[in-house]
Amino acid sequence: MSIRAGIVVTGTEVLSGRIADRNGPWVSQQLLELGVDIAHITVCGDRPDDLAAQLGFLTDQRVDLIVTTGGLGPTADDLTVAAVADFTGRALRSDDRIRAVIESVIRNWRKYDDDLPSAVVAAIDKQALIPLGAEAIPPTGTAPGVAVPATGGLPAILVLPGPPHEVQAMWPSAVATEAVEAAIAGRAAYDQHTIRAYGLSEADLAVSLRDAEGTVDGFGDLEITTCMRGGELEIVTRFETVAAQAYQTLEALLLERHGDRVYSTDGSSIGDVLAGLLGDRTIGTAESCTGGMVAAALTDRAGSSAYMLGGVVSYADEVKSGVLGVPPELIDELGAVSEPVAAAMADGARRVLGSDVAVSTTGIAGPGGARPGKPVGTVCFGVAVSGRETVTVTRHFPGDRDSVRRLATSAAMHLVAQALR
Amino acid sequence: MSIRAGIVVTGTEVLSGRIADRNGPWVSQQLLELGVDIAHITVCGDRPDDLAAQLGFLTDQRVDLIVTTGGLGPTADDLTVAAVADFTGRALRSDDRIRAVIESVIRNWRKYDDDLPSAVVAAIDKQALIPLGAEAIPPTGTAPGVAVPATGGLPAILVLPGPPHEVQAMWPSAVATEAVEAAIAGRAAYDQHTIRAYGLSEADLAVSLRDAEGTVDGFGDLEITTCMRGGELEIVTRFETVAAQAYQTLEALLLERHGDRVYSTDGSSIGDVLAGLLGDRTIGTAESCTGGMVAAALTDRAGSSAYMLGGVVSYADEVKSGVLGVPPELIDELGAVSEPVAAAMADGARRVLGSDVAVSTTGIAGPGGARPGKPVGTVCFGVAVSGRETVTVTRHFPGDRDSVRRLATSAAMHLVAQALR
Numbered sequence: 001m002s003i004r005a006g007i008v009v010t011g012t013e014v015l016s017g018r019i020a021d022r023n024g025p026w027v028s029q030q031l032l033e034l035g036v037d038i039a040h041i042t043v044c045g046d047r048p049d050d051l052a053a054q055l056g057f058l059t060d061q062r063v064d065l066i067v068t069t070g071g072l073g074p075t076a077d078d079l080t081v082a083a084v085a086d087f088t089g090r091a092l093r094s095d096d097r098i099r100a101v102i103e104s105v106i107r108n109w110r111k112y113d114d115d116l117p118s119a120v121v122a123a124i125d126k127q128a129l130i131p132l133g134a135e136a137i138p139p140t141g142t143a144p145g146v147a148v149p150a151t152g153g154l155p156a157i158l159v160l161p162g163p164p165h166e167v168q169a170m171w172p173s174a175v176a177t178e179a180v181e182a183a184i185a186g187r188a189a190y191d192q193h194t195i196r197a198y199g200l201s202e203a204d205l206a207v208s209l210r211d212a213e214g215t216v217d218g219f220g221d222l223e224i225t226t227c228m229r230g231g232e233l234e235i236v237t238r239f240e241t242v243a244a245q246a247y248q249t250l251e252a253l254l255l256e257r258h259g260d261r262v263y264s265t266d267g268s269s270i271g272d273v274l275a276g277l278l279g280d281r282t283i284g285t286a287e288s289c290t291g292g293m294v295a296a297a298l299t300d301r302a303g304s305s306a307y308m309l310g311g312v313v314s315y316a317d318e319v320k321s322g323v324l325g326v327p328p329e330l331i332d333e334l335g336a337v338s339e340p341v342a343a344a345m346a347d348g349a350r351r352v353l354g355s356d357v358a359v360s361t362t363g364i365a366g367p368g369g370a371r372p373g374k375p376v377g378t379v380c381f382g383v384a385v386s387g388r389e390t391v392t393v394t395r396h397f398p399g400d401r402d403s404v405r406r407l408a409t410s411a412a413m414h415l416v417a418q419a420l421r
Numbered sequence: 422m423s424i425r426a427g428i429v430v431t432g433t434e435v436l437s438g439r440i441a442d443r444n445g446p447w448v449s450q451q452l453l454e455l456g457v458d459i460a461h462i463t464v465c466g467d468r469p470d471d472l473a474a475q476l477g478f479l480t481d482q483r484v485d486l487i488v489t490t491g492g493l494g495p496t497a498d499d500l501t502v503a504a505v506a507d508f509t510g511r512a513l514r515s516d517d518r519i520r521a522v523i524e525s526v527i528r529n530w531r532k533y534d535d536d537l538p539s540a541v542v543a544a545i546d547k548q549a550l551i552p553l554g555a556e557a558i559p560p561t562g563t564a565p566g567v568a569v570p571a572t573g574g575l576p577a578i579l580v581l582p583g584p585p586h587e588v589q590a591m592w593p594s595a596v597a598t599e600a601v602e603a604a605i606a607g608r609a610a611y612d613q614h615t616i617r618a619y620g621l622s623e624a625d626l627a628v629s630l631r632d633a634e635g636t637v638d639g640f641g642d643l644e645i646t647t648c649m650r651g652g653e654l655e656i657v658t659r660f661e662t663v664a665a666q667a668y669q670t671l672e673a674l675l676l677e678r679h680g681d682r683v684y685s686t687d688g689s690s691i692g693d694v695l696a697g698l699l700g701d702r703t704i705g706t707a708e709s710c711t712g713g714m715v716a717a718a719l720t721d722r723a724g725s726s727a728y729m730l731g732g733v734v735s736y737a738d739e740v741k742s743g744v745l746g747v748p749p750e751l752i753d754e755l756g757a758v759s760e761p762v763a764a765a766m767a768d769g770a771r772r773v774l775g776s777d778v779a780v781s782t783t784g785i786a787g788p789g790g791a792r793p794g795k796p797v798g799t800v801c802f803g804v805a806v807s808g809r810e811t812v813t814v815t816r817h818f819p820g821d822r823d824s825v826r827r828l829a830t831s832a833a834m835h836l837v838a839q840a841l842r
Contacts, residue, residue, distance in 0.1 A: 011648070012646035013646050013647070013648030013655070013657070014446075015449060015459050015461075015462060016449055016450065016453055016459060016646065016657070017445065017446030017447060017448070017449035017450040017453075018446070018450070018646075018648055018655060018657060019446075019648050019650055020441055020442075020443070020446055021441075021442075022441070024438065024464065025435075025438030025439070025440075025441055026438060027438070028436060028437055028438035029437065029438040029439070032437055032438075038436050038437060038466070039471060040436075040463060040464065040465055040471060040474075040475065041436060041463070041464035041465075042461060042462070042463045042464070043445065043461065043462035043463070043464075044461055044462075045459070045646075046646065050460060050461060050482075053461075053478075053482060054461065057474075057478045061471075061474060073623060074623070074624050074627060075623060075624075075626075075627040075630075075647065076627070076630075076631075077646065077647075119624065119627070119628045119631070120624065123624055123627070163649075164820075164824070165819055165820030165821060165824050168821070202494060202495070202496060203495055203496075203540070203541065203544060205496075206495055206496040206497070206540070206544070207540045209496070209497075210497075210540070225432075225433035225434050225437065225439075225466075225467065225498065226434070226496065226498075227432070227434030227439055227440050228584075229440050234434070234439060234440075236434070236437070236439060282737075285713075285734070287713075287716075290717075291713075291716050291717050291719070291720025291721070291725075291729075292706075292708075292712075292713030292714065292715070292716030292717040292720065292732060292734065293713065293717045294713070295708075295712050295713030295716075295734040295736075296711075296712050296713040296714045296717055296826075298712070299712025299713065299734070299736055300712070300823075302787070302788055302789065302822055303789070304712075304736075305736060305737065308712075308736050308737075309736060309737040309739065309740055310733065310734040310735045310736040310737055310740040310744070311713060311733075311734040311736075312731065312732075312733055312734070312744075313706070313713065313716040313720070313731040313732040313733070313734070314731045315716075315720055315725075315726060315729050315730060315731040315732075316703075316726065316729075316730040316731055318730065318775065319730055319731040319774055319775075322773075322774075322775065323731070323733075323744075323773060323774070352743075352744060353740055353743075353744070354739065354740075354743065366723070367723055368723065368724070398586055399585070399586035400586060400589070401723055402721075403585070403586050405717075405721075
């Protein structure tokens with residue numbers, strides 16, 4: 001039996017595009033792992049009518065659970081709890097236990113002497129209000145969560161705070177509430193597998209999937225979604241555990257056709273794969289156009305200090321020469337965006353950082369800087385591995401400055417992986 | 422008169438949280454700048470029924486314009502155009518002019534000889550289908566956009582592709598279509614101003630806003646939203662141009678109370694502010710826990726090569742000593758996460774990179790690595806400015822590894838700005 005959920009992300013700052021929402025995607029992934037389908041995600045501003053309209057829409061869509069994030073703060077535009085109470089026809093009551101928790105958190109946090117300022121007291125009073133019959137979830141910041149049980153044709157509603165680290169810290173106790181447990185009981189057991197490829201186009205994959213439709217028994221039981229991001233094609237397949245055989249057949253078919261482009265079949269990221277390929281070797285970076293993004297990607301993973309020594313961001317030519325030892329005449333003759341300079345940067349990084357492996361980037365992220373024969377988006381890479389000839393390659397990436405920098409960062413990671421395979 | 426729009430972001434990869442949507446926020450900001458209000462953003466998977474339900478919801482909400490992104494690709498799960506045609510009761514016809522454009526784009530892109538593979542022909546045929554009476558918008562990738570005029574109680578619907586750079590390239594011609602122009606005609610003229618502060622809490626701001634409500638004439642005409650991100654508090658106020666005087670009064674009040682925390686009143690980012698404060702001075706970085714994120718932030722801005730020389734990511738202690746010249750005994754005695762080491766890193770960066778200014782980070786991003794008295798989230802910073810004593814500070818940041826790294830990156834930028842003021 002399929003359980004459907006809707007997610008409501010609140011906040012005018014999200015609706016107006018001034019902040020990228022991190023809660024909707026995270027909550028969605030948690031629910032999918034629990035075996036709950038996601039029907040809709042809606043984003044709404046700090047307007048009670050719009051929030052009520054979205055709760056009504058999701059109820060009409062017969063979801064079993066609504067999860068909201070945001071709007072639990074102390075300010076007047078934080079109105080989620082009041083709106084949910086109103087929507088479910090429940091009065092608000094002050095929860096003394098929760099109120100005490102919030103007050104102690106705030107006292108620890110702001111180091112007040114005995115008397116709290118009235119504005120702070122008002123904020124605590126507001127955040128301690130819980131709809132009648134709902135379960136308060138202890139705050140992981142200052143705002144408690146709320147779990148409202150399903151009643152009278154309304155779905156269960158789980159109200160979570162806005163800050164992503166508060167949402168993530170509160171999640172375990174939130175799914176353990178009676179209201180949520182009841183709402184998602186009886187869900188089917190799902191498996192989800194992720195295949196990741198680099199340099200494989202969606203069009204080429206589409207051809208293989210069309211063929212698989214005819215040759216793979218039970219293909220129809222597989223929910224396949226593909227997503228191109230940073231030059232990486234992610235193929236995620238979700239299925240009830242009974243359809244495991246169909247997935248095995250599909251994976252075999254895709255590996256047979258595109259095995260040279262597939263870098264992971266267990267969901268591991270290029271960072272994970274790189275860590276494995278490095279073994280006991282160390283790595284460093286020399287970056288120009290990516291300006292530190294490759295080093296940031298290599299240090300993103302917990303435990304990366306086991307293999308990542310560091311990097312040199314040689315944005316200015318003087319740093320390319322002065323720190324990495326790139327011959328100035330090489331830059332004068334060929335320009336900083338050239339494969340010989342990329343090679344010298346990678347070799348220099350290995351020497352300066354003392355790493356076994358090094359990768360370099362030098363390119364034109366734009367909007368300015370284009371040269372004859374070197375349009376914006378041109379990026380040269382170098383990969384140096386101890387005991388081997390340093391290899392270089394030039395790529396051209398589409399999009400704006402941000403897009404070029406992201407695609408170049410992804411390409412650098414994959415070029416190293418290719419060199420180490 | 423207020424014009425309201427709804428945005429529908431399609432794609433199971435977005436709904437399931439495997440990719441962060443970049444189109445909803447971008448389109449939302451463009452519409453707001455045009456003077457159009459955003460009522461709702463909805464995210465839906467590649468299921469025709471859910472898409473139809475969201476189009477119906479936004480129509481019930483009486484929006485004047487719906488903008489969709491995604492679902493225009495060649496694969497079977499790309500079904501936005503068909504769903505919109507169905508929702509508006511329009512048949513699909515092949516647009517020969519657009520079909521020719523798509524084919525030429527693909528021939529340029531994949532370098533086919535005369536005969537295109539049948540799968541590619543099928544893809545082109547699919548992408549050239551346009552609802553009757555709708556205007557096709559030439560592709561900026563391979564997929565054309567579609568503008569469907571408002572008719573019979575239905576809002577105008579603008580159908581855009583999924584890749585952000587295609588959306589952004591197509592936007593000017595999309596808003597110039599008759600359907601969109603008619604839908605947003607008669608909108609009021611709006612102004613929007615942004616104040617940015619660092620180290621100011623939402624609670625303290627809330628107190629000032631409550632007071633402003635009583636003292637600022639026309640406060641009710643101001644649509645104020647606040648947003649805390651990376652330790653920065655963003656205060657965005659949107660108002661019809663007639664309410665400009667009220668905004669001036671509010672801004673004066675906020676500057677009087679929180680001027681020491683406000684770093685920008687014209688919407689400029691900390692990167693912009695830093696560029697201005699540097700003047701003709703150059704800057705460099707020495708990073709450990711942020712692993713290149715500070716350098717990436719400093720090179721994010723077009724033209725940053727005028728002042729950003731580069732940086733050293735000294736993730737390993739050997740690099741702190743070997744490249745930046747941090748005395749090993751200092752690291753042995755006090756640990757790498759200590760203010761003296763942060764100071765030595767910043768001084769080393771200035772010396773090695775030859776910059777006038779340098780900022781350093783060394784901390785514990787977690788999840789491991791905590792030491793007695795140095796919990797996860799502890800980060801030491803150093804700021805070195807030529808001709809001055811190098812300053813250091815220690816901060817503690819909440820959240821997971823990613824959160825600590827983000828907050829530390831933001832703090833590094835602001836510490837430099839404070840030092841240069």
